[in-house]
Amino acid sequence: MEKERTQVDDIDRSLYDFRYEEKDEDFYRVKEGLTPEIVREISREKNDPDWMLDFRLKSLEIYDSLKVPDWGPDISGLNMDDIVTYVRHKTKMQATWDEVPQDIKDTFEKLGIPEAERTSLAGVGAQYDSELVYHNVKEEVLAQGVIYTDMESALNGEYEDMVREHFMKLVPPTDHKFAALHGAVWSGGSFVYVPPGVKVEIPLQSYFRLNAAGAGQFEHTLIIVSEGADLHFIEGCSAPKYNVANLHAGCVELFVGKNARLRYSTIENWSKNMYNLNTKRALCEEGSTMEWVSGSFGSHVSYLYPMTILKGNDSHCEFTGITFAGAGQNLDTGAKMVHVGERTSSFINTKSISKSGGESTYRSAVVIQNTAKDSKASVSCTSLMLDDRSRSDTIPAMDIRTNQADVGHEAKIGRISDDAVFYLMSRGISEEDAKAMIVSGFADNVSKELPLEYAVEMNNLIQLEMKGAIG
Amino acid sequence: MALLEIKDLCVSVEDTEILKHINMSIGKGETHVLMGPNGAGKSTLGNALMGNPAYTITSGSIYFMGLDIKEDSPDKRAKAGMFMSFQNPLEVPGITLSSFIRNAIMQKTGEKIKFSQYRKELAANMEILNFEESYKDRDLNVGFSGGEKKKAEILQLLMLKPAFAILDETDSGLDVDAVRTVSAGIEEYQKNEDGALLIITHSTRILDSLHVDHTHVIVKGEIVASGDASLVDEINEHGFEKYINE
Numbered sequence: 089m090e091k092e093r094t095q096v097d098d099i100d101r102s103l104y105d106f107r108y109e110e111k112d113e114d115f116y117r118v119k120e121g122l123t124p125e126i127v128r129e130i131s132r133e134k135n136d137p138d139w140m141l142d143f144r145l146k147s148l149e150i151y152d153s154l155k156v157p158d159w160g161p162d163i164s165g166l167n168m169d170d171i172v173t174y175v176r177h178k179t180k181m182q183a184t185w186d187e188v189p190q191d192i193k194d195t196f197e198k199l200g201i202p203e204a205e206r207t208s209l210a211g212v213g214a215q216y217d218s219e220l221v222y223h224n225v226k227e228e229v230l231a232q233g234v235i236y237t238d239m240e241s242a243l244n245g246e247y248e249d250m251v252r253e254h255f256m257k258l259v260p261p262t263d264h265k266f267a268a269l270h271g272a273v274w275s276g277g278s279f280v281y282v283p284p285g286v287k288v289e290i291p292l293q294s295y296f297r298l299n300a301a302g303a304g305q306f307e308h309t310l311i312i313v314s315e316g317a318d319l320h321f322i323e324g325c326s327a328p329k330y331n332v333a334n335l336h337a338g339c340v341e342l343f344v345g346k347n348a349r350l351r352y353s354t355i356e357n358w359s360k361n362m363y364n365l366n367t368k369r370a371l372c373e374e375g376s377t378m379e380w381v382s383g384s385f386g387s388h389v390s391y392l393y394p395m396t397i398l399k400g401n402d403s404h405c406e407f408t409g410i411t412f413a414g415a416g417q418n419l420d421t422g423a424k425m426v427h428v429g430e431r432t433s434s435f436i437n438t439k440s441i442s443k444s445g446g447e448s449t450y451r452s453a454v455v456i457q458n459t460a461k462d463s464k465a466s467v468s469c470t471s472l473m474l475d476d477r478s479r480s481d482t483i484p485a486m487d488i489r490t491n492q493a494d495v496g497h498e499a500k501i502g503r504i505s506d507d508a509v510f511y512l513m514s515r516g517i518s519e520e521d522a523k524a525m526i527v528s529g530f531a532d533n534v535s536k537e538l539p540l541e542y543a544v545e546m547n548n549l550i551q552l553e554m555k556g557a558i559g
Numbered sequence: 560m561a562l563l564e565i566k567d568l569c570v571s572v573e574d575t576e577i578l579k580h581i582n583m584s585i586g587k588g589e590t591h592v593l594m595g596p597n598g599a600g601k602s603t604l605g606n607a608l609m610g611n612p613a614y615t616i617t618s619g620s621i622y623f624m625g626l627d628i629k630e631d632s633p634d635k636r637a638k639a640g641m642f643m644s645f646q647n648p649l650e651v652p653g654i655t656l657s658s659f660i661r662n663a664i665m666q667k668t669g670e671k672i673k674f675s676q677y678r679k680e681l682a683a684n685m686e687i688l689n690f691e692e693s694y695k696d697r698d699l700n701v702g703f704s705g706g707e708k709k710k711a712e713i714l715q716l717l718m719l720k721p722a723f724a725i726l727d728e729t730d731s732g733l734d735v736d737a738v739r740t741v742s743a744g745i746e747e748y749q750k751n752e753d754g755a756l757l758i759i760t761h762s763t764r765i766l767d768s769l770h771v772d773h774t775h776v777i778v779k780g781e782i783v784a785s786g787d788a789s790l791v792d793e794i795n796e797h798g799f800e801k802y803i804n805e
Contacts, residue, residue: 507649510609513632513637514610516637516667517634517663525653528653
């Protein structure tokens with residue numbers, strides 16, 4: 089018998105890369121390219137307070153003064169002059185599902201939002217292009233005093249001061265070029281405030297997606313979890329496919345109060361032409377716990393390194409991540425931990441999978457400042473390459489400024505064992521299913537961290553990614 | 560017609576010829592034993608029969624139920640009714656023993672099985688193997704001891720009910736008690752009158768309580784002797800020396 093080499097072809101993403109036909113008059117569009125006039129226009133259209141307009145214009149200046157990063161995957165295919173920065177559907181905010189227009193419902197149906205609603209997740213804020221069109225917060229959550237609304241409502245309503253106090257304080261526009269861009273043109277996103285001592289029992293969730301060709305998405309998520317409070321927030325992303333370069337430069341800012349706990353789960357599944365340049369950051373006060381669960385699928389290029397600042401003594405952070413890079417994808421992901429307080433601890437545990445020529449890079453930084461006495465940090469990253477054409481790199485940086493810290497690091501790179509595939513096949517399981525089973529098992533510690541329906545979705549995504557001709 | 564017919568089979572691993580012109584015929588319900596010293600090619604035969612792609616068949620053929628299967632992938636062979644209990648079962652995180660076996664049964668038969676009925680049968684078979692029930696909810700072989708892994712293999716044998724099973728060194732590394740329970744599981748399989756076995760072993764401990772129809776002795780990739788169950792006793796007494804020196 090001839091020995092056969094196995095190649096898994098590019099996957100069929102038809103389930104996710106659909107386009108919804110719409111008439112152009114449904115949209116309000118700004119001119120392509122980015123100028124102060126456009127930023128003013130966006131601000132006027134959104135009824136921004138004056139300080140926000142000033143903030144946007146200053147951010148634009150910073151944007152113009154900064155260079156694109158030159159240390160990561162190539163983003164020269166991204167031309168900002170092509171990006172229509174703001175596309176807004178004419179639909180106003182919807183109070184109930186019944187009032188949502190049918191075409192939007194159909195799109196959401198394909199993305200599974202009604203299912204999520206049915207399974208009684210606490211509130212659904214679904215972003216259609218740049219604006220929230222459907223928003224529903226369960227009364228029990230509201231009754232606890234939890235504020236869950238879209239950013240625009242928070243900014244233009246009674247929470248303006250709270251927004252002003254926190255907005256882009258963790259991720260200042262000077263951070264990098266795309267943070268500056270975000271500051272100038274941000275639109276949409278979620279605002280959550282959990283009052284002291286309130287434990288939100290059911291996860292709050294938000295969906296973001298992009299639908300118009302060449303449109304960037306710059307949603308802003310601001311979450312404030314007060315002292316002793318507890319929240320699980322889920323962010324899910326999916327976008328249809330287009331041939332024009334697409335950009336996502338969202339921003340997530342999380343404030344975790346004293347002895348509070350926040351879990352932030354994400355499954356990002358961008359279409360494969362997307363440049364995903366997202367910035368996420370959390371600030372932890374004394375005795376608090378921050379947990380990240382992050383799944384990165386899709387996108388053409390991703391730069392994603394959620395950062396946690398362990399400011400308060402005895403604060404703690406865990407990061408669990410998985411990245412899956414297929415054909416034509418270069419995903420540069422990881423995490424950053426900054427230990428400031430004493431006895432702070434952080435754990436990073438990531439898995440990455442690359443196949444069909446995909447490239448995945450694990451990039452992390454652990455910084456232990458000299459104030460962070462008796463702190464602990466551990467980093468573990470494992471990569472799985474499914475064929476000889478794929479690439480996997482590990483770049484873990486550590487900057488330890490005290491000798492009173494306990495730091496560990498472990499990196500492993502491997503391939504699917506032929507023996508394991510043969511073992512499963514000897515039980516009647518096809519080669520394709522056997523490999524999918526092994527990859528799912530590899531991702532298992534991440535799936536276990538997700539709520540059941542998301543774990544199922546992630547497994548389905550892996551099965552979908554693994555489908556293809558064998559021979 | 561024999562259930563399994565091996566004709567003039569030559570097998571190589573990484574361009575080194577291991578098996579030379581093997582002939583064997585196994586009928587329905589028969590138990591065959593393949594014995595030989597370490598490195599004789601016993602496991603190579605098992606792997607070649609099951610279709611491990613690391614083993615290359617350079618000439619000869621394998622007929623199973625009258626069809627030449629030597630080009631078939633391992634999953635096709637399994638679906639046709641073949642099974643192999645591995646010498647070193649692999650650990651597969653992310654799927655429990657119970658759902659793995661259920662999945663394999665459904666793949667094989669192409670039919671859904673009732674969960675209640677499945678659970679009952681699984682529990683009964685686990686009891687025969689003196690296999691603690693909580694293991695069904697543990698990830699396949701992950702963190703199992705050597706003995707537990709072998710029990711899990713025999714449990715799969717009992718649940719999948721293949722027409723022909725290769726047991727590759729199932730007794731290696733097991734203590735006396737574990738050999739006894741695993742052997743009880745194999746006896747249970749033998750109760751199914753149509754089930755044929757090829758037991759690969761270099762010791763005879765596992766055979767003590769089993770019915771054996773035929774014995775083959777393999778040395779340096781060639782079958783040097785065949786006989787009935789009495790050949791097992793002879794080897795037990797004199798070892799392989801006689802054949803090695805020939």
